[in-house]
Amino acid sequence: MAKWPISGGDGMSQDERRAYWEGEHADRDYEGVFSISQDEGVIAPCVEAITRRGCRRVIVAGCGSNVALQQAIAQRAPDVESVTGVDFPGVVEVAARRTHDPRIGYVGADIAVDGCGVQGDCVVTINSVLSDLDEENRALLRRFREALPAGGLLAGFFPTIFTPVEFGYLQPDRRMLDQVNLEECRFAEEQQGITQIFYSPLRLRAVLREAGFRLERMEVVFFDSPELADHARTYYRLGDDPDVMAWELFVEAVAA
Numbered sequence: 515m516a517k518w519p520i521s522g523g524d525g526m527s528q529d530e531r532r533a534y535w536e537g538e539h540a541d542r543d544y545e546g547v548f549s550i551s552q553d554e555g556v557i558a559p560c561v562e563a564i565t566r567r568g569c570r571r572v573i574v575a576g577c578g579s580n581v582a583l584q585q586a587i588a589q590r591a592p593d594v595e596s597v598t599g600v601d602f603p604g605v606v607e608v609a610a611r612r613t614h615d616p617r618i619g620y621v622g623a624d625i626a627v628d629g630c631g632v633q634g635d636c637v638v639t640i641n642s643v644l645s646d647l648d649e650e651n652r653a654l655l656r657r658f659r660e661a662l663p664a665g666g667l668l669a670g671f672f673p674t675i676f677t678p679v680e681f682g683y684l685q686p687d688r689r690m691l692d693q694v695n696l697e698e699c700r701f702a703e704e705q706q707g708i709t710q711i712f713y714s715p716l717r718l719r720a721v722l723r724e725a726g727f728r729l730e731r732m733e734v735v736f737f738d739s740p741e742l743a744d745h746a747r748t749y750y751r752l753g754d755d756p757d758v759m760a761w762e763l764f765v766e767a768v769a770a
């Protein structure tokens with residue numbers, strides 16, 4: 515029995531979920547999604563963790579169609595021999611067309627069902643464990659663990675429900691609070707038209723532990739580059755206050 519399970523969900527089948535994400539990346543060119551993996555504030559901590567731990571075979575799980583992170587890892591982390599992006603087949607098709615480095619490859623898979631398809635010594639994941647189905651998120655993390663040896667690294671960014679809570683309380687009209695279900699860690703994405711789970715820190719720590727990871731670092735990162743700050747203000751209709759910006763949790767965890 516999972517600890518602190520979140521009941522309910524969007525009712526999407528795995529085929530519908532796959533079709534949703536393939537549509538976002540292939541048909542809508544990822545325009546309707548808050549996207550962070552191209553930003554140096556996101557790339558740098560991932561490259562630093564991979565470099566510090568001397569990782570050679572990196573898996574970018576839920577890589578999406580933006581290839582900046584895969585390219586930066588291949589080019590900047592000195593020990594890296596291969597970078598494998600894994601996502602639904604229609605998504606990695608788009609990414610593969612945009613990548614020309616022979617060290618970067620792709621696997622098309624439903625990770626929750628089929629796993630990552632390769633073994634590595636590091637899994638990087640950016641905003642990809644946010645399904646509205648708690649069990650799918652937990653399955654994804656178990657699959658990440660299966661792709662690693664004991665001691666392997668999981669690094670990445672996880673949204674947390676406290677970001678839209680804070681946005682909501684800082685807005686004069688508190689509009690965003692209507693999109694938050696704090697008890698269930700659920701956020702209703704206006705632009706994407708779906709609900710997603712953004713775990714709270716203790717819950718995320720427990721979910722990681724149950725999936726076989728020991729948390730070593732969980733740190734707030736503010737997305738304060740001019741590009742990401744602007745992106746968040748427009749995407750979430752946050753107004754023009756320069757002190758309001760998106761933030762997430764940067765996590766480093768080790769396969770137990």
Ligand SMILES: C[S@@+](CC[C@H](N)C(=O)[O-])C[C@H]1O[C@@H](n2cnc3c(N)ncnc32)[C@H](O)[C@@H]1O
Pocket residue numbers: 535536547549550551575576577578579580600601602605623624625626627639640641642643654
């Ligand atoms: C919010 S997007 C983030 C994409 C990318 N990491 C980025 O930051 O640009 C979430 C990604 O996770 C992928 N994803 C979600 N569930 C998945 C699953 N079960 N198997 C494979 N990929 C999945 C989606 O297809 C999507 O590309």
